[in-house]
Each structure stands twice: as C-alpha cells, then as structure tokens.
Amino acid sequence: MSRRTAPEELRGSYDVVVVGAGSAGCALAGRLTEDPSVRVLLLEAGGSDKLLEVQVPAGMYKVWRTRRDWNYTTEEQPGLDGRRLFWPRGKLLGGSSSINAMIYIRGARADYDEWARLTGDPSWSYEQVLPLFRRMEDNARGADGYHGVGGPLRVEDLRSPHPWTTAVVESAVATGHPRNDDFNGPAQEGVGQYQVTQKRGRRWSSADAYLHPAADRPNLTVLTGALTTRVLVEGGRATGVEFRRGGRLHTVRAEREVVLSGGAVNTPQLLQLSGIGPADHLREVGVDVVHDLPGVGGGLQDHPLVPVIWHVRSGRSLTHGDSPSGYARWFGARRGPLSSNLAEAGLFTRSAPELAEPDLQMHFLPVKFWRQAEVDPDVDAFTAAVVLVDVQSRGSVRLRSADPTWAPAIDAGYLTDDRDLEALVTGVEKAREIAGAAPLADVLGEEWSPGGTVHGREALRQKVKDTLESLYHPVSSCRMGTDAQAVVDSRLRVHGIEGLRVADASVMPTLVRGNTNAPTIMIAERAADLILGRAPAERLPAEQLTAAP
Numbered sequence: 001m002s003r004r005t006a007p008e009e010l011r012g013s014y015d016v017v018v019v020g021a022g023s024a025g026c027a028l029a030g031r032l033t034e035d036p037s038v039r040v041l042l043l044e045a046g047g048s049d050k051l052l053e054v055q056v057p058a059g060m061y062k063v064w065r066t067r068r069d070w071n072y073t074t075e076e077q078p079g080l081d082g083r084r085l086f087w088p089r090g091k092l093l094g095g096s097s098s099i100n101a102m103i104y105i106r107g108a109r110a111d112y113d114e115w116a117r118l119t120g121d122p123s124w125s126y127e128q129v130l131p132l133f134r135r136m137e138d139n140a141r142g143a144d145g146y147h148g149v150g151g152p153l154r155v156e157d158l159r160s161p162h163p164w165t166t167a168v169v170e171s172a173v174a175t176g177h178p179r180n181d182d183f184n185g186p187a188q189e190g191v192g193q194y195q196v197t198q199k200r201g202r203r204w205s206s207a208d209a210y211l212h213p214a215a216d217r218p219n220l221t222v223l224t225g226a227l228t229t230r231v232l233v234e235g236g237r238a239t240g241v242e243f244r245r246g247g248r249l250h251t252v253r254a255e256r257e258v259v260l261s262g263g264a265v266n267t268p269q270l271l272q273l274s275g276i277g278p279a280d281h282l283r284e285v286g287v288d289v290v291h292d293l294p295g296v297g298g299g300l301q302d303h304p305l306v307p308v309i310w311h312v313r314s315g316r317s318l319t320h321g322d323s324p325s326g327y328a329r330w331f332g333a334r335r336g337p338l339s340s341n342l343a344e345a346g347l348f349t350r351s352a353p354e355l356a357e358p359d360l361q362m363h364f365l366p367v368k369f370w371r372q373a374e375v376d377p378d379v380d381a382f383t384a385a386v387v388l389v390d391v392q393s394r395g396s397v398r399l400r401s402a403d404p405t406w407a408p409a410i411d412a413g414y415l416t417d418d419r420d421l422e423a424l425v426t427g428v429e430k431a432r433e434i435a436g437a438a439p440l441a442d443v444l445g446e447e448w449s450p451g452g453t454v455h456g457r458e459a460l461r462q463k464v465k466d467t468l469e470s471l472y473h474p475v476s477s478c479r480m481g482t483d484a485q486a487v488v489d490s491r492l493r494v495h496g497i498e499g500l501r502v503a504d505a506s507v508m509p510t511l512v513r514g515n516t517n518a519p520t521i522m523i524a525e526r527a528a529d530l531i532l533g534r535a536p537a538e539r540l541p542a543e544q545l546t547a548a549p
Helices: 022-033 059-062 109-118 126-136 165-174 206-214 265-274 279-284 324-333 417-436 457-467 515-531
Strands: 013-019 040-043 137-139 153-157 192-193 222-223 227-234 238-244 248-260 298-300 304-310 345-349 362-367 381-388 395-398 409-411 444-449 500-502
Touching: 013 022, 013 238, 013 409, 022 040, 022 206, 022 515, 040 248, 109 126, 109 304, 126 137, 126 165, 126 515, 165 192, 165 304, 165 345, 165 362, 165 381, 165 417, 192 409, 227 248, 227 265, 248 265, 304 457, 362 417, 417 457, 500 515
Parallel strands: 013 040, 013 248, 040 222, 137 153, 248 500
Antiparallel strands: 192 345, 227 238, 238 248, 298 395, 304 381, 304 444, 345 362, 362 381, 395 409
16 A cells, blocks of 8 residues: 555655556655655645446446546547547556556657657757567567566456457458567567457455555655645746645645646646646636647547457357456456456557558457446447547647636547548448458457448548547647647756656657557656666667668
8 A cells, every 4th residue: 555644644745746646646656766866756636546447358348437536528529529528547556557548659760760860959859769568578488589578567468368369360361450469579460359458357456556555764754635726836947746645736846846737628727727738728718828838738649449240150248257256256366357358459550551650549348338338238248449649630629717726628529630530430440350360250240330331432431420439548738848838858858947848758759659558657657767867778779670671
C-alpha cells in the first residue's frame, strides 16, 4: 500500500511536487525517490487501486463509469453527425494503467525519429529512447537488443489465450499479412499476439511497478483524494500548488519543481485554471491570465476505433469468463478467461501500399465489444476493432468554467480530416478479408456490424461515422516543440514559466503508432533523468540491433 500522510502532517515544502499518480506520475515519483535526498509529494485526485476489478485483467471495464473513473464525455462531434463519445480515464493510483487493456506497444521507430525532428532534439529519437524502454522493462521472454529484464514494469505473454485468437492470426497470415511475434522488435508491421503488462496473470500497472515498491521510502509522500486546483506562480516561477482535500484548501511549496502528470485532459485543464494558456479563452471563462501560452489544450489527438463484429457458429466467447469457474481458475492459478486482456491479438498494416509506415492497427477480441462496454455482451461474438494510428484530425481541451470541479470541454476533432475517414473504411474492408479466410471463417457466422448487407465505400463511410468510438489514447494537448503552439521544450519545461514541467502523454508531439501506455511511462523515465541530472540510459551499439527489413 502506498504511503499516505494526513493533511496536518504535510511538510511546508518538498523538493518536487508531482500532480497526478497515473502512468507517468507513479513512474516519476518512484524514480525520483530512488535518490534519498529528493523529497517528493505525489498528489492524486482519485483513490486506492486495491480493487479486485483492477487486479483481474478481464474486469477492467467494470471500473469504467465508477468513482474510479473521470468518466469524461466529448463535445458533440460534427464528423460523427453530432455524437458524443465516452472517454474513460483512470481516477485512482496508477491512473489509466489501472483500467486499460494492458497492451504493451511502444510505437514505431519512425514515430520517435519524427519527435526528434519536431523538437530539434535527437534525444527523442528511437535510438536514444530505446534504452529507456529497455531499462523500464522486465520481459518474461528475456533480454535482447530490444528488450530488458530486471526493470519495474513486468511484460509477459498471455497465459490463457482464446482459441479464436490463434485462428485470427492464421487467417491474417493466409491473406498476406506477415507474422510478427514481437511488435516492439525490429519491425512493427504484421500480425501476432500481444504482450501485456501483467505479472503471473494479474494486472501490473504503473502503481504496481513503481509506486507501491517505493511506499516505505521516507522521502515519498502520497496523498489520494487531493484535487489540485492551481499551480502557484510567483515572478514567472512555479513555487507550489493549491489543492483540495477533505473539504479543506491546502497549499504546498516546491523548492525545485512542480511536475504535472495529469494526462492529456487534466494537465491542460490545470494549466488553464492556473492562468497559463490562451489568454482570450482564459478571460472568457473568468481566469486571470498569468502567462499567455496559446498552445495549451490545442493539437489534441486520439486513436479512433471502428468495431467490426460477427456472430459465431459455435464456441464460447470471453462473455462466459465472468463465472464461478472463471474466478476459480483465476484465483487458483491466475489463468483462464479472466486473465485475458480482451484484445489478445493485433495487426499493423497500411491503408495504401505507398505509405512508408503502417497507419492502421487492428485489435482482435474473442468477445462482442460494443459502445465501450456500456452493456454486457448479449451473445457470443468476435470483434475486429479497426484503429487509425496515423491521425490527421486535431481537437482541443478547453475550460467550461473557472471552477476546477467542472469537467473540461473535450473536442476530439474526429474525422475533421477526410483522410482519416478513408483510411478507416479501408481498414474495415481489410478486416472483412481476414474474416473470410480459414480458419477464422469456419468460426464466424453473419456479420452483425457494419452488417453483411452494407457494401461499397459510400455506405461504409456512413457506418464508420455511426459506430466510431475512442481507443482512449488522447495525447499532444501540451506538446513538445519550438513553434508558437508548443507548450513545453524538449526537456519538458513549460515555455515561459520556470520550475514547471509536464511529464505525461500530453507532451507527445504526435501520436505513436500503437497503444500509448508504454510511451507515457518512458516519458516519465526521461523526466526523472532530466530532473535528477542523470546521464542518459546507455545505448547499445548499432550492430547489436537488427535492422528493420
């Protein structure tokens, strides 16, 4: 259990105050307190992660829409004919790493090389972030040029994959997709089973990896139920924060730095509440302008998902895992359907052959996944979730009110660029091709969505608009860069404010091709090195890395 301190026991100041105990905040606090001279306060608005629904991998959706979820909803989306989408975000220790699908994907080499170009800093290139990924990893397969062992974040293969998962991999290979047993190795493209952030069949969140092992360190203080309402700025420098806890308002000073790790929604919200952001917008909602920084909350990106769902001829989906026998297997040996992350296999491919890198990812689920699990699956079914991972559309996060308890206005900007729609339609067509190949074709029955009678790109365009959902990967709302819309520099320091950094997914200059949890933790590893003044993680000689084909 993480160490906690009652408000009356708070010190007047700490060296570093970290706001948000999510994927990045837990990792950052854990790494910083490895130095006993650095006093760290970690503030989390949510509560404990000691819930069975968090620990049981297949139970993740049961935490959604509860008090452990920020439970956000987007603004009406013009590109989706006015629909609003549900955005679950973890409001507990571990943040969204405590409620996600545990898929361990770093993104493509090209993603990080683009970050290096956009920031003008080669330390964000793939060659230089790879050692950070290796350092943080404890991979059950062992160490090699791409993977590490002995790090805090346990990465394993699924212990009880569903038979349909094997079938879909074989069918994708039969339709011409290369087999790929390691999406984080030399090449990303292809089909295979995912590795997951689990330890012996149990979720292994950032809190499990970094925070709980640090619980007894005397230089770490963790406060849950603490809603940070404002960063305190004096003379152009962040000097501390203000937060609410237990019905009282508290202030605490940071002698060295304040680090915001609230994620791509809460971090820009807090900056704007603190008077740091687009001046005209701040004035509109009644916030005094401390520093006009136009890019705060802009440039928001997310991975859109389109579910393609089939009924099945025979066999049982993961729907039946939530049963006495399923729990008996999980409690007994940490195996069985409840050890599943639901999205057991994946595919990276291109919507057009001339593209230099994959722009589509598919998640294959041996269960019906519809409307973000708002209702339990009613039949046995199989889902291919088509995801666009090279997104052109952009959105924003803006304040609705100067009251910090109000949820911000989230405009995801889905399908505001027509290129995104066309790529997703192609993705649906590719999913259908895979479903029509053996051995998966022998399992699947009629197509339930978009539906077997829906043919032609124009009809599919409308179905994409009707059924598109979020994959819960918001980034870039406080992005790194050197242009006028950038919020932080390549060392994660907020432009124009001393003593203030951001370390979370909001700083990503662009979305990575794949799930965002591992890259977010890597950013925290990098932030810890920067704050502590440590030398970068040691790089391997180039000859030890197999060049991508």
